[in-house]
Amino acid sequence: MVATVLTLKYRVVRHQLMREWWRALLLVGGAVWSLSLIPAAFWMQRMLSLEVADVRSQILVGAAAVCILGWIVVPLLVTGLEDTLDPGRFAIFGVSARSIMPGLTIAAALTVPALFFIAVFMILAGSWRYDGSGVVALAVVGSLLTVALMALGARVAVAWSTRALRSRRTRAIALVTVVASLGAVAPAGFIVLRAGIESAASYELPVVLEWLGRTPVGAGMVAPEALASGDAWGAAWRVAMMVAAVWILHRAWQDNVAYTLVHPLHRGGGAQRRSDAVLAGAARRTLWGPLGSDSATRAVRARALLYWATDPRYLVGSVGVVALPLVFFGLVVPMLDLDPRWAFGAPVILAASIGWGRHNDVAYDSSALWMDVVAGRIGRQVMAARTQAVLVWALPAVGLAALAILAWSRLWEVAPGLIGACVGALGATLGISAVTSVVLPYRAPGPGENPFGAEVGSVGASLVAQLISGAAMFAILPLVTAPFVLALAVDARWGWVALVTGVVLGVAACVAGVRVAGSWYDRRSGRLLAGVS
Known part of the structure; x- marks a missing residue:
């Protein structure tokens, strides 16, 4: 044998x-x-x-x-x-x-x-x-x-x-355990x-x-x-x-x-359902206004929200993005004996890592991709809905991280600048990831498969996608974080400039990225199906 x-x-x-x-x-x-x-x-x-x-x-x-x-x-x-x-x-x-x-x-x-x-x-x-x-x-x-x-x-x-x-x-239980462990390691490392x-x-x-x-x-x-x-x-x-x-x-x-x-591959949510959660979520009207009022957007958003709540692949990704800012705050800052103001980089890193981590978001929905493709030219609705599903949990997570850093440092005067930098980083990286997820897709573990598995052949394509999206992220992040750096190093009044530039540039980059990705989604639908299957 x-x-x-x-x-x-x-x-x-x-x-x-x-x-x-x-x-x-x-x-x-x-x-x-x-x-x-x-x-x-x-x-x-x-x-x-x-x-x-x-x-x-x-x-x-x-x-x-x-x-x-x-x-x-x-x-x-x-x-x-x-x-x-x-x-x-x-x-x-x-x-x-x-x-x-x-x-x-x-x-x-x-x-x-x-x-x-x-x-x-x-x-x-x-x-x-x-x-x-x-x-x-x-x-x-x-x-x-x-x-x-x-x-x-x-x-x-x-x-x-x-x-x-x-x-x-x-x-x-696993999610709470991991988050609690990471939350304990960071303060312990800092001490x-x-x-x-x-x-x-x-x-x-x-x-x-x-x-x-x-x-x-x-x-x-x-x-x-x-x-x-x-x-x-x-x-x-x-x-x-x-x-x-x-x-x-x-x-x-x-x-x-x-x-x-x-035990065969487990593709369910872990419990028997008496109603269709996707259809129920699509039927609910939300506060997204014209961005989420059509049925296609509501359906895709409800499906993506269900993924974030039940799919192990998405839960693993959410834990992964939390680990980096905790390591930065708990290990890197004290180990390198950096000024405490460097700790403000933790919520900005969290916002950027959440957005950048979605650079293969389309491939994770490979089992439902064909359904969106045959539904017609709804690329912009699909990409907008997937971005909205991320924002549902990303905005509260980044907000809590920013509030925790402000409470720890007691530098409440730089709060506007921190908010602007976080919103700008999140919006810019989500826009970049929306484009790369359509232009440079690669195979990911399918529903029910090992969320920690990775096909060897997909690693090369993933490296290219990650390098390109990472380069774009590092090119645009200084535009939304530079005023906040000035607020920390020069004058706290720069924080109001950081608030305006971060919100304006972040929202603009996110909207532009979603629109461009939606157009490419319709043009490259055949290549998308071939690339992620």
Whole structure:
């Protein structure tokens, strides 16, 4: 079965590379980039070998912790997980999880990221070469177990998150948990780092690294130090703990694979409905005035609002945009010892990330796209309705973030400028994203599919779309934020200028972007259907 699974994987990859050149470009680029970092790993090995054992182990623990965190967070919030061998695709063959798990495990270890981290940590294990061959051998074992923890942790995190988002109750619990966690991490990071990064590195960081060395996160890196210092028992229990952690994660992954094999894709909202929520929402008259009075706009807006309330893909996107401003406020500002006025960038970043994140909004509605296309030339109504659905939750979220920063700083005199900058950033980025979602669409996970999945072939197209939309965003944001910067740095009266320019330019950019996107939507309807399917 192992040979069959691996053959299937590489046959699928070969066909993908032959069909789409983006896949080959990504694969070759990733391999070249990984190889270019190998000399840096050897240099780091040499530098570590010159350090004393306890300092060396602390540095390795920190590196392992950052890598493990990246393996878990990046698939959830950024790239998704490469799912060439998605277990759900084996459901029709009637195979058991026990029979395919060896093949899936080996296939997961043979991906480009896994091979790269294996090579890097094996090289770093050589930094213990002056402490004897037994210590080096133990360092190699600890490195392999640490990389296994990374790969398995990513698989389990994605699998559990996908299952948690399949019902309405668990979606609500998961969303509240994530938001609460992010809300707790930001103040904690600010408190720890407010005295400066030097103080944190001298006092808090060594304590954190010492405790991480007693957990599966860093035990594999500390075990060689324990053996080198004559503490054989300390090395033994750390390795045993690592083996147990890897075994537990592998069993958890196997449990999720078994669950996936017997549960079809869940496309509902998690509860049985007695009425059509889309039609009911379309029948309700709202306060959008002439922008939302026609039936097509109301129908699409009601459908999009239902997505934001129930669809795991949209909920994941909303959590992702909240993470960046929290990290900026809780980690970047205190870590770099920036002036507290930099914290006002958090609500502006939130507004910009919400708008920019909609650069593939049309593709997320791929299952209903054909219905909008055959309904006639309603491109402007479709794009206006989708933008309105975002504004329903984006405006309150940005407003609460701005109010929180103003209350924290007590600089209420710059409130007009902050409002103008936030409105301008949100409107400008929504206008840009409306255009790029039509001009540069790429495939996204469909309804009911893994919201953390990403087809390898779509990554190249997504990078192009994100780079172009990001460049447009950075080009236009200074126009709406410059007066607010002057209000903070020069005179608070500039805030009224920022209010006027931000609202005028933001609304104008949003309306213009929606109108242009609507026109292109009608012209490129055939290409849209082909591009997102």
